[in-house]
Amino acid sequence: MRIVRNRNEEMNTKKKVKALQTYNETGLRKTKQRALIMEIIRRERHLDADEVCRRARAEQPRLSLSTVYRTLQTLKEKGLVEEVHFDEAHHHYETKPASEHHHLVCLGCGQVIEFCYSLVHFIKEDVAEARDFEITGSEVRMTGYCPTCRRSK
């Protein structure tokens, strides 16, 4: 564990409120890189880090892949971005959605469909109670074949 000495933590209440109004209430500095990354994943969902970087470099050619990773990590910690896990051995990212949703992945063409299901929330509450867990996240992923890919098999 390292000690995080965040500017905000040292401020008095009045200043803190002011600070929190900058950059989307996160207390993070506004940078072109971060804004662009945020914009890209807001526009297109469940990209992986490399895809984010490639898209971003169209506008900021010198953007570093490390920065992309660091930024996604930071935004995830701030709760603005969610990491999703498909079958692949790397992560995908998306802006935190208003309503909880889940993923249906076609193994043929790779398309990802998002779907909502209030039952999932119910399961979550139920599991939390049954196992006495404080549940912080849940992810439902289904894989299969879309109509088109099924036909061409």
Add this chain to the structure above:
Amino acid sequence: MRIVRNRNEEMNTKKKVKALQTYNETGLRKTKQRALIMEIIRRERHLDADEVCRRARAEQPRLSLSTVYRTLQTLKEKGLVEEVHFDEAHHHYETKPASEHHHLVCLGCGQVIEFCYSLVHFIKEDVAEARDFEITGSEVRMTGYCPTCRRSK
């Protein structure tokens, strides 16, 4: 796509039946390595490749990590093993369970609890119909904190 020329495919029916009785109906050759890997993941659930390899080497010190990866992959294709995805950027494996189950992971101590929920199956059928997908797999994962870890926070 490469052409798979499997011995069994060339056999006549009579011989084929005989072959299928060897090594658990899979048509795979019986090897010490494969048997050991299978035994290890049957005994202990959701290990990752490296953990499987370390445990196996207690008995077969020269076992190669590549073999572990290849074997898990093969067994997965044959439907004997399932790959599960936690938050980490690598896979975990378990023998295919009799009944579909899901995972609850404690972010504090890392323990994994398996739970069953027939509702999940219902959701699966429902999504399949609504989106016209042939669904081949589903995975539900919840993360949070167990009672013990919650107390020590």
Add this chain to the structure above:
DNA sequence: ATTTCTATTGCGAACTATTCGCATTTAGTA
């Protein structure tokens, strides 16, 4: 039991995803 055929293995190198250290730049203050 011996031979034959090819699946499987071990090894090291290659590859992909991710993180880290550090010098440099830059946003937000004072």
Add this chain to the structure above:
DNA sequence: TACTAAATGCGAATAGTTCGCAATAGAAAT
């Protein structure tokens, strides 16, 4: 405008996984 710490870019390091290939070893045929 100057100061300070956050954020960036770069290249190296690490972790997980796959690949190529020669050597080994199951299973079928003799």
